[in-house]
Amino acid sequence: MGRVTDDYRRLLPGSTISEGKPKERETMTVPSITLNNGVQMPALGYGVFQTPPDETRTAVATALEIGYRHIDTAAAYGNERQVGEAIAASGLDRGEVFVETKVWISDYGYDATLHAFDKSAGKLALEQLDLLILHQALPGEFDLTIDAYRALETLLADGKVRAIGVSNFMPNHLERFLDATTVIPAVNQAEVHPYFRQPEVLAADARHGIVTQAWSPIGGITFYRDGSPGSTLQDPTINEIARTHDRTPAQVMLRWHLQQGRSAIPKSVTPSRMAENLDVLDFELTPEDLAAIDSLDTGVRGGPDPEVVTREAFGREIPEA
Numbered sequence: 001m002g003r004v005t006d007d008y009r010r011l012l013p014g015s016t017i018s019e020g021k022p023k024e025r026e027t028m029t030v031p032s033i034t035l036n037n038g039v040q041m042p043a044l045g046y047g048v049f050q051t052p053p054d055e056t057r058t059a060v061a062t063a064l065e066i067g068y069r070h071i072d073t074a075a076a077y078g079n080e081r082q083v084g085e086a087i088a089a090s091g092l093d094r095g096e097v098f099v100e101t102k103v104w105i106s107d108y109g110y111d112a113t114l115h116a117f118d119k120s121a122g123k124l125a126l127e128q129l130d131l132l133i134l135h136q137a138l139p140g141e142f143d144l145t146i147d148a149y150r151a152l153e154t155l156l157a158d159g160k161v162r163a164i165g166v167s168n169f170m171p172n173h174l175e176r177f178l179d180a181t182t183v184i185p186a187v188n189q190a191e192v193h194p195y196f197r198q199p200e201v202l203a204a205d206a207r208h209g210i211v212t213q214a215w216s217p218i219g220g221i222t223f224y225r226d227g228s229p230g231s232t233l234q235d236p237t238i239n240e241i242a243r244t245h246d247r248t249p250a251q252v253m254l255r256w257h258l259q260q261g262r263s264a265i266p267k268s269v270t271p272s273r274m275a276e277n278l279d280v281l282d283f284e285l286t287p288e289d290l291a292a293i294d295s296l297d298t299g300v301r302g303g304p305d306p307e308v309v310t311r312e313a314f315g316r317e318i319p320e321a
């Protein structure tokens with residue numbers, strides 16, 4: 001616990017470590033990734049999927065205090081309002097926090113998606129969003145998915161959003177999509193962790209200059225669902241690498257993403273874990289470590305198969321306010 005507490009204090013912006021000399025003032029700056037339109041996005045963000053609305057404000061406030069400057073939410077998470085409240089109360093300048101949210105499939109269609117922006121921006125109490133992405137492709141209603149993306153293109157042209165992207169897009173979705181749209185997505189947020197690496201998605205994203213952003217980056221979906229096959233946190237290879245570097249398994253996995261050029265958005269409502277997950281900027285995995293983690297891929301997906309997402313099965317109304 002002592003180490004975590006020290007890390008926490010060290011990660012507080014502008015804080016000093018009292019045991020150290022006065023000059024040892026440390027501010028941990030998360031490296032930025034430059035998106036394909038030049039926008040800078042902190043590579044490491046903070047996710048709020050499954051964080052209940054009544055806990056979200058405190059969780060995001062703590063995350064901002066610890067030093068996160070990129071928050072990932074979604075209309076479908078039902079907690080955009082509380083994310084916005086925490087940002088407003090943080091006292092940080094608007095330009096210091098990168099805010100990302102997602103349009104849910106029930107709001108796809110040109111006009112509906114323009115309105116989805118109004119709903120999300122209203123709840124977040126922000127005039128401009130940093131990154132707005134489509135949460136899923138609708139493979140059976142691809143024209144509707146494209147209409148939704150055209151609305152994102154309009155929002156981008158109008159300056160309402162600084163960058164646009166997609167989530168859970170498979171290579172075939174990207175190919176169909178790129179033929180029919182103008183702006184190449186800046187980001188594809190996808191399930192990527194050591195047990196499900198999706199190399200074909202990583203390759204397709206790289207081919208088109210799209211940043212892959214890992215959801216469940218420490219493999220949350222391998223342990224927080226009933227019937228999950230096995231936990232990445234318990235994995236012997238990851239634990240051995242963690243021991244070698246005197247780090248935790250979560251830190252090793254986050255470092256793996258960063259060193260391979262991905263963005264990652266770990267979620268935790270536990271302050272010590274929030275700090276732990278941000279404290280990954282001052283160690284380096286070896287090429288052998290990276291290859292050993294790559295080799296853990298089981299090819300078994302934890303989340304829903306993007307090919308079977310339909311509005312009938314997954315649709316739900318996103319409230320106006």
Ligand code: NDP
Nearest residue numbers: 047048049215216217218219220250266267268269270273
């Ligand atoms: P994560 O890989 O971030 O894992 C989260 C889980 O791990 C929680 O149970 C958390 O517990 C626990 N945890 C966090 N840090 C540590 C740690 N250092 N040591 C041990 N346990 C830890 O999974 P998520 O699925 O939540 O993904 C992260 C984010 O990705 C989401 O919040 C969301 O923003 C996004 N996402 C997007 C999806 C999409 O379809 N686009 C789908 C799923 C997620 P606790 O909170 O109790 O500390």
